[in-house]
Amino acid sequence: GQNIDQPTEMTATEGAIVQINCTYQTSGFNGLFWYQQHAGEAPTFLSYNVLDGLEEKGRFSSFLSRSKGYSYLLLKELQMKDSASYLCAVNPGTYKYIFGTGTRLKVLA
Amino acid sequence: DVKVTQSSRYLVKRTGEKVFLECVQDMDHENMFWYRQDPGLGLRLIYFSYDVKMKEKGDIPEGYSVSREKKERFSLILESASTNQTSMYLCASSPPGGRGHEQYFGPGTRLTVT
Secondary structure (H helix, E strand, O other): OOEEEOOOEEEEEOOOOEEEEEEEEOOOOOOEEEEEEOOOOOOEEEEEEOOOEEEEEOOEEEEEEOOOOEEEEEEOOOOHHHOEEEEEEEOOOOOOOEEOOOEEEEEEO | OOOEEEOOOEEEEOOOOOEEEEEEEOOOOOEEEEEEEEOOOEEEEEEEEEEOOEEEEOOOOOOEEEEEEEOOEEEEEEOOOOHHHOEEEEEEEEOOOOOOOOOEEOOOEEEEEO
16 A cells, blocks of 8 residues: 655754654655645645755755655754644655645744 | 635535535646545545546545536535535645646635534
């Protein structure tokens, strides 16, 4: 079957660095996406990885290892507004996207 | 600025009612999707469409149908609402090909069936 695993909840302190992991097992692979979703709002796109390595976008970075079926989202200089759920999603090469259940991140002052 | 809109943010319906959820995108995207989001279960795909009048079942199509008469509009229909369809419904669109493109989500409709 197709499966994406990510931790349910994480807590970190304002100004710190946090790493959210995602492991996946899918029938095919055409890219991995990270979305941010604040409570009661729509998911918004953060990053996309299709090749191995690190993609950096300001305070956010995303890493992919296709051989290990593994990705992580790295958030630096955490701010209170980063408190949200972070969704990992894989496009297995079809029109469909497979989503993980999301990681709820709480940033404490 | 890309935009996906949904007809209602909150909706309360009675068991057995026919329910229509509308989604409109202004990005000229070919692909449109309907998901439901439940705590602990993540986003689950109900139906998607890759062109006008084309539709395919997702992972949980039972109890739902869809309509796509125009490129910009994708409707989700609950033929006879049941309490287990109480959920957050999210519409999304993406550029053609469906591969390697991020999805753009609407604000969601929180549906309660009593």
